[in-house]
Amino acid sequence: MAVYTEVSEDExxxxxxxxxxxxxTSLRGIEGGIENTNYFASTEQAGEPRDWVLTLFERLTHAQLPFYLHLMKHLAEHGVPVPDPQAKAEGVRIGPGEDDILHTVCGKPAAVVNRLRGKSELAPGPAHCAAVGEMLARAHLAARDYDRRLPNLRGLAWWNETVPVVLPHLEPEQAAVIRAELAYQNHVAASSAYAALPRGPVHADLFRDNVMFEGTPEQPVLSGFFDWYFAGVDTWLFDLAVTLNDWAIDLPTGATDEARTQALLNAYQSVRPLTDAERRLLPAMLRAGALRFWVSRLWDWHLPREASMLTPHDPRHFERVLRQRVAAPLHA
Structure with missing residues (x-):
């Protein structure tokens, strides 16, 4: 999250x-992240304080956003703890491109959701990973009957478009690695095994800072998944791989943390067991997840946008993760 568009208190x-x-009662810009403008907003109604997150979308359009917002509404209605987009009051005019939960602020598409309780856990243990794995599987199953469709906009087609843009900024050896991995992922995506993977709406960005917990470190209670604005229809295995690549690795080296990996995988499979095709392709999808975020971080690092609060993530982290996933494949 960051602030690209200044929103006044009156707006x-x-x-x-x-x-x-x-x-x-208060409005405060949120630091961190890279994609959208975000504010914490507090209100008072009938003497009760309430907390919200106001998001202005800097890249996504009015035409694209109903997929994300109504997916969140769908998941909330199916018992998955996600931010709930707030609807216009009865009788309020719905403007061009809007619907009941999609609004416009400063000429940008916008949404307001309830602020989740708890806090992110940036140094998770196996218990946190198990909670994430179980809830991710529940979210996948809950979204099976969601009737809107939008591809993962940061999927293979985007990697193919973006790698040539970032290549001039890489050392020759890095460029060789990223070219080879992109060729490998195109090969995997053309295979019959990949075509057999179960798929549906996915979060596609379920990092540690996009999950909230209450409870204690020993007995954490997952209170919500948020930041669904990279969601799209993709393989469930890719979503699981992206999650494992953040929650179950050693951050300094990118190496697999065995205890956290098994906790997350076991909990996920207690709700939705992996198919044979998914087990075979897990190593490839872990590499795909690492490539996706190496490419996007290279893009953000070398081709940044202006923002009043913005710290781009170091792309070398996911370069390390990718190299580890190639050198030491993980099998389910």
């Missing part, structure tokens, strides 16, 4: 009124 107040969420 935020008008939106919150249109949603029937009470009187604005």
């Amino acid at each position: 935020a107040r008008a939106l919150l009124h249109s949603l029937g969420l009470g009187e604005l």
Whole structure:
């Protein structure tokens, strides 16, 4: 999250009124992340304080956003703890490109969701990973009957477009690695085994800072998954791989943490066992997940956008993860 578009208190107040969420008491820009403008907004209604997150979408369009927002609504209705997009009050005009939960602020598409309880756990243990694995499987199954479709916009087609853009910024040896991995992923995607993988709506960005916990470190209670704005229809295995590549690795080296890996995988499979095709392709999808974020971090690092609060992530981290996934494949 970052602030690319400045929102005044008057503009935020008008939106919150249109949603029937009470009187604005504070508005604060959120630091971190890279894609959208985000603010914490607090209101008071009938003497009760309430907390929200206001998001302005800097790249996604009014036409694309209903997929994400209504997916969150769908998951919430199926018992998955996600931020719930807030609808316009009865009688409020729906503007061009909007719907009941998609709004416009400063000329940008916008949404307001409830602020989840708890905090992120940036140094997770096996118990945190197990909670994430179980809830990820529940989310996959809950979204099976979601009727909107949008491809993963940061999938293979985007990698093929973006790798040539970042190549001039790499050392020759790095360029050789990224070219070879992209060729390998194109080969995998053309295979019959890949075509057999189960798929549906996925989060595609379920990192440690996109999950909230309450409880204690020994007995954590997962209170929510958020930041669904990279979601799309893709293989469930890719989503699991992206998650493992953050929750179950050693951050300094990118190497696999066995205890956290097994905790996450076992918990996921207690809800949705992997198919034979998924077991065979898990090493390839772990490499795919590492490539996806190496490419995107290279793009953000070398071709940054202006923002009033922004610290791009170091792309070398996912270079290390990819090299580890190639050197030491993980088998389910």
